[in-house]
Amino acid sequence: MKDLGFILLSWSVSLGSLALLALATLRRAKSLAARVPDDQKPWL
Amino acid sequence: MSESMPARGASTLNLRGTSTPATRIIGVLALAVMTWVVVSAFFFTAPDVVQGDSVRIMYAHVPAAWVAYLAFVTTAIASGFSLVRRHRTLGFDRVAGASAEVGVLFMGLALVTGSLWGRLTWGTFWQWDPRLTTTLFLFITYVGYLAVRRIDASPERRAKRSAVLALLAVLEIPLVHFSVVLWRSLHQEASVLNPDGDVRLDGLMLFTLFSGVVAFTLAFVWLVIHRQRLQTLVDLQGTVGLDSALAARATEAVLR
Amino acid sequence: MPDEWCTTMRNVFAVARKDVLIEWRARLLLVRVLPFALLVLVLFAVALDSEALLTRAAAGLVWLAAMFATLLVVQRCFDIETADGALDMLLTSVVEPSRVFFGKVLAVAAQLLVLVVVLLGGAVVLYGVRIDAAGLVLLVTTVVTAVIGLASVGTLYGAVVAQLTGRDSMLPLLAMPVLAPLLIGASRATESAFGSQTIDLATGWAWTSLLAVFGVVFAAAGAASFATLTEPDA
Numbered sequence: 001m002k003d004l005g006f007i008l009l010s011w012s013v014s015l016g017s018l019a020l021l022a023l024a025t026l027r028r029a030k031s032l033a034a035r036v037p038d039d040q041k042p043w044l
Numbered sequence: 045m046s047e048s049m050p051a052r053g054a055s056t057l058n059l060r061g062t063s064t065p066a067t068r069i070i071g072v073l074a075l076a077v078m079t080w081v082v083v084s085a086f087f088f089t090a091p092d093v094v095q096g097d098s099v100r101i102m103y104a105h106v107p108a109a110w111v112a113y114l115a116f117v118t119t120a121i122a123s124g125f126s127l128v129r130r131h132r133t134l135g136f137d138r139v140a141g142a143s144a145e146v147g148v149l150f151m152g153l154a155l156v157t158g159s160l161w162g163r164l165t166w167g168t169f170w171q172w173d174p175r176l177t178t179t180l181f182l183f184i185t186y187v188g189y190l191a192v193r194r195i196d197a198s199p200e201r202r203a204k205r206s207a208v209l210a211l212l213a214v215l216e217i218p219l220v221h222f223s224v225v226l227w228r229s230l231h232q233e234a235s236v237l238n239p240d241g242d243v244r245l246d247g248l249m250l251f252t253l254f255s256g257v258v259a260f261t262l263a264f265v266w267l268v269i270h271r272q273r274l275q276t277l278v279d280l281q282g283t284v285g286l287d288s289a290l291a292a293r294a295t296e297a298v299l300r
Numbered sequence: 301m302p303d304e305w306c307t308t309m310r311n312v313f314a315v316a317r318k319d320v321l322i323e324w325r326a327r328l329l330l331v332r333v334l335p336f337a338l339l340v341l342v343l344f345a346v347a348l349d350s351e352a353l354l355t356r357a358a359a360g361l362v363w364l365a366a367m368f369a370t371l372l373v374v375q376r377c378f379d380i381e382t383a384d385g386a387l388d389m390l391l392t393s394v395v396e397p398s399r400v401f402f403g404k405v406l407a408v409a410a411q412l413l414v415l416v417v418v419l420l421g422g423a424v425v426l427y428g429v430r431i432d433a434a435g436l437v438l439l440v441t442t443v444v445t446a447v448i449g450l451a452s453v454g455t456l457y458g459a460v461v462a463q464l465t466g467r468d469s470m471l472p473l474l475a476m477p478v479l480a481p482l483l484i485g486a487s488r489a490t491e492s493a494f495g496s497q498t499i500d501l502a503t504g505w506a507w508t509s510l511l512a513v514f515g516v517v518f519a520a521a522g523a524a525s526f527a528t529l530t531e532p533d534a
Binding site for chain 3: 227
Binding site for chain 1: 149281
């Protein structure tokens with residue numbers, strides 16, 4: 001495929017950054033959730 | 045006393061974080077559709093007649109730009125509600141903030157992918173055309189909004205100041221767009237292939253693009269829900285930590 | 301209701317007069333802001349290193365320097381208030397927030413007017429700009445409308461960052477993107493007033509109308525938001 005380099009770069013940056021944000025959010029959420037009782041969480 | 049018995053006054057803590065059945069469904073859907081989009085973009089669709097293979101970047105760029113604007117609108121609406129519905133200010137404020145955080149990311153992705161596409165198609169990383177320039181200003185405005193949210197002030201003050209900013213941005217962006225359109229028209233540029241819609245796509249290409257929009261929107265929704273809940277935890281931790289400490293002290297005092 | 305209008309104007313002028321007097325006593329505009337603005341003009345000349353380019357770019361450079369100087373003026377405008385809770389006292393007294401806003405805008409605009417006139421003088425002297433009678437009316441109108449826009453946006457965003465830590469670096473980040481249309485419009489209109497080949501007077505006037513719209517929009521937005529921005533955080 002022509003120009004494969006830039007195309008791969010675009011997609012890897014897009015998917016990679018989304019995945020990083022998702023994982024970072026989940027990790028931080030897990031650690032904080034341990035310190036807050038369930039009855040305080042509006043979504044549970 | 046064994047550690048598994050909750051201290052008096054505290055409820056059971058658990059390790060589930062911010063996930064709920066709803067977010068799991070959204071997450072799985074997002075992943076599934078995204079996989080389809082990537083596979084289709086790279087393997088099933090043909091190169092464009094005019095742009096060649098660089099059109100494959102469009103399948104990421106257009107959805108990213110769409111979601112960025114969706115996020116901007118979400119932040120504005122949530123900010124409006126946070127100012128008007130005073131008893132739920134902080135709730136709406138958290139949605140506004142989460143949407144802006146995710147929006148900045150998608151806007152950055154739109155700018156980066158658009159720039160890479162431009163390099164392939166026009167030969168330059170940047171053009172001072174109205175749409176790109178306005179998008180750049182929107183990005184900078186977002187970054188400013190997030191900077192204000194990180195200030196060291198009470199949640200109420202943070203909510204109010206950033207809500208006003210978000211609503212001002214709704215005024216500002218059309219003004220910027222309009223003046224940049226006028227400005228660039230002075231230079232009488234030949235109509236340039238711009239990355240957002242002059243390209244004719246049909247059949248599988250159009251469907252892939254549409255799927256991309258769906259996938260990115262699902263990802264947006266998932267991220268905003270989680271980040272908004274995360275912010276709730278952060279805000280709660282400030283108060284709950286104190287409550288547990290006070291409860292623990294009270295228990296201590298009684299037992300002694 | 302002439303009474304209502306009279307009180308409004310009286311309040312607005314009272315606030316403006318207070319701010320201008322404070323500034324006059326401190327003479328900061330004279331001693332710090334004007335020298336800074338002129339210095340910026342000089343530095344542009346050093347950086348660009350081409351008299352032809354400078355004359356062509358003069359309009360844009362003048363307004364760029366004006367924009368930077370506005371941020372200095374505005375920061376001062378709120379710092380004087382927050383030092384001893386003066387703003388709170390002003391607001392809990394009889395004066396309505398929107399009137400306080402307009403008063404402050406008036407005071408800032410007065411200072412910016414002086415600033416821009418000086419900068420234009422600098423452009424004539426340093427950049428070889430010529431102003432003829434035909435362009436003069438356009439120039440004056442442009443300056444007045446642009447200054448109102450600068451003052452409105454500056455005061456509004458000054459209020460947004462008032463009392464926040466790190467506000468000095470936040471104000472430029474927040475206000476500059478908003479001022480972009482004003483920068484574009486004022487520069488093009490001034491370019492036309494200076495007698496540019498590419499922009500005729502009619503187009504120059506069109507840009508000035510855009511500036512007027514900009515000024516009105518942000519003056520209104522500021523008046524509407526000032527109450528929310530300055531109310532005590534419950």
